[in-house]
Amino acid sequence: MKRFLSGITPSGDGSLHIGNYLGAVRQFISLSRDNEAFLMIADLHALTTIRDKKRLEHNVEELVRNELALLMGTLGGELPNITFFRQSDVPAHTELQSILNNVTPLGLVKRAHAYKDKLEKESAEEDINLGLFNYPVLMAADILLYQTDFVPVGKDQKQHIEITRDIAGRFNKTFCKKIFKLPEPYIPEEVSVIMGTDGKRKMSKSLGNIISIFEPEEVIRKQVMETYTDPARIHATDLGHIAGNMVFRYLEFFGTKQKVDELKEAYKKGQVADVEVKNYLYASLLKTFAPAREKYHALANNPEAVREILQEGARKANAVASRTMVEARRTIGLSNAYSCPSGSSYTPVPSERQNQGLTPVTPVTLAEFARMEIRVGKVIEASNKEGSEKLIRLVVDVGETKPRIIFTGVRGFGYTPEDFAGKQFLFITNLAPRKMMGEESQGMILAVDGNERPRGEHDAKKPVFITAEGMPLGAKVR
Numbered sequence: 001m002k003r004f005l006s007g008i009t010p011s012g013d014g015s016l017h018i019g020n021y022l023g024a025v026r027q028f029i030s031l032s033r034d035n036e037a038f039l040m041i042a043d044l045h046a047l048t049t050i051r052d053k054k055r056l057e058h059n060v061e062e063l064v065r066n067e068l069a070l071l072m073g074t075l076g077g078e079l080p081n082i083t084f085f086r087q088s089d090v091p092a093h094t095e096l097q098s099i100l101n102n103v104t105p106l107g108l109v110k111r112a113h114a115y116k117d118k119l120e121k122e123s124a125e126e127d128i129n130l131g132l133f134n135y136p137v138l139m140a141a142d143i144l145l146y147q148t149d150f151v152p153v154g155k156d157q158k159q160h161i162e163i164t165r166d167i168a169g170r171f172n173k174t175f176c177k178k179i180f181k182l183p184e185p186y187i188p189e190e191v192s193v194i195m196g197t198d199g200k201r202k203m204s205k206s207l208g209n210i211i212s213i214f215e216p217e218e219v220i221r222k223q224v225m226e227t228y229t230d231p232a233r234i235h236a237t238d239l240g241h242i243a244g245n246m247v248f249r250y251l252e253f254f255g256t257k258q259k260v261d262e263l264k265e266a267y268k269k270g271q272v273a274d275v276e277v278k279n280y281l282y283a284s285l286l287k288t289f290a291p292a293r294e295k296y297h298a299l300a301n302n303p304e305a306v307r308e309i310l311q312e313g314a315r316k317a318n319a320v321a322s323r324t325m326v327e328a329r330r331t332i333g334l335s336n337a338y339s340c341p342s343g344s345s346y347t348p349v350p351s352e353r354q355n356q357g358l359t360p361v362t363p364v365t366l367a368e369f370a371r372m373e374i375r376v377g378k379v380i381e382a383s384n385k386e387g388s389e390k391l392i393r394l395v396v397d398v399g400e401t402k403p404r405i406i407f408t409g410v411r412g413f414g415y416t417p418e419d420f421a422g423k424q425f426l427f428i429t430n431l432a433p434r435k436m437m438g439e440e441s442q443g444m445i446l447a448v449d450g451n452e453r454p455r456g457e458h459d460a461k462k463p464v465f466i467t468a469e470g471m472p473l474g475a476k477v478r
């Protein structure tokens with residue numbers, strides 16, 4: 001599974017239009033089916049232009065509802081593979097930006113379009129704030145923290161991904177270590193820019209040429225009716241043109257192919273009125289967005305559910321970001337003999353484990369624990385996995401017709417296959433299978449953190465496996 005990250009800035013009024021949907025959110029949805037998604041509300045980015053507390057609060061809330069409604073409305077009410085979070089809930093974004101500033105040449109940022117455009121069109125240098133100037137570095141931090149493979153964005157953001165790659169490459173080279181993965185942009189050509197209802201410029205909130213998704217039906221109808229078609233056509237019987245006709249352009253995405261083809265033919269021959277085509281677009285839009293519109297109202301009426309999603313998102317995002325930060329801090333020399341783990345905002349658990357060259361762990365929450373199915377299993381066979389320094393391969397009978405293969409990565413703690421063979425332990429049995437070294441691991445052996453055991457019993461860092469000796473094989477413990 002590859003990982004991607006994308007963000008939307010809560011600018012304008014925080015609501016999304018069909019250009020945002022086609023150019024961004026639709027890709028998030030389809031990509032999240034086979035990839036691990038990190039989707040972020042880029043509230044820190046909005047600070048470059050919004051300096052009004054009420055407006056920022058409103059925009060973030062609106063964007064959260066808009067994006068969640070589209071995601072959940074399309075994905076059957078769930079967010080599989082998606083970590084949905086607010087940028088400012090993960091302090092590592094600003095910390096990494098601060099670190100990256102030091103390997104970023106001024107010239108690289110000066111060439112960024114957002115800054116250059118602003119300078120050319122609107123403002124003198126004195127009026128441009130450092131936040132806007134430095135926006136690409138914050139965006140680089142957003143992306144690099146999560147070791148993302150690719151970044152789906154609109155064409156207008158391509159340069160920011162190039163800058164991100166440049167900064168990541170410079171950092172890795174400067175410190176002679178591959179700390180950051182270089183991300184690829186993901187920009188499908190056919191949706192890279194959706195033109196607005198004026199048919200002239202990119203669809204954009206600030207230009208007032210949008211079709212909304214969550215506005216009342218009358219508003220959407222009006223936007224559709226005002227959409228640019230074929231200016232040379234005055235009567236329904238005039239021969240019409242399809243090229244540049246925005247109603248047909250939008251229908252490519254929202255209509256059914258057969259019906260759209262029929263309408264195109266009729267339009268070209270002067271056999272159908274504009275209003276009829278527009279009515280079809282209006283109906284198609286409402287049909288496409290019906291589940292999302294319903295979800296939008298459900299979310300608006302249930303702030304607690306939204307808060308829970310954001311909290312869970314922040315927890316997961318922080319866990320991943322912390323791992324990168326621990327590495328980055330160590331690599332540049334911010335960790336030293338006097339560093340105390342508790343002095344950092346990053347949990348001591350990952351850094352201690354990382355000191356031993358082990359993969360960092362994040363403790364599970366009670367809510368996650370409550371979802372686990374745990375069974376008694378007997379290890380029929382245990383062996384070191386060839387080609388791995390950590391994995392022990394267990395063949396486990398959990399009372400099903402076939403035994404399961406379950407890996408545990410604990411050789412680094414001194415565990416050997418003999419510690420498991422022939423013995424009974426507790427296993428988590430309702431996890432999705434996970435590919436490890438070419439084989440699927442079909443569960444997990446339950447371990448607890450050994451930190452609270454007295455030193456001497458083990459080295460106080462070793463996970464402890466819970467014995468299930470004498471318990472009935474396959475019994476469901478919870």
Ligand code: ADP
Pocket residue numbers: 007008009011012019020021022023024152153154155156157191192193194195196202203204205206
């Ligand atoms: P707006 O320009 O309306 O303010 P944003 O800049 O907030 O929209 O864009 C949010 C996301 O939607 C970005 O990924 C951006 O690339 C994409 N996007 C915005 N407008 C369009 C458009 N007209 N066509 C395609 N994608 C768009």
Ligand code: TRP
Pocket residue numbers: 005006007008009042045138139142143151152153157
């Ligand atoms: N700058 C992006 C925009 O205006 C939003 C954004 C912020 C983003 N951080 C990101 C997009 C990281 C992709 C990845 O649309």
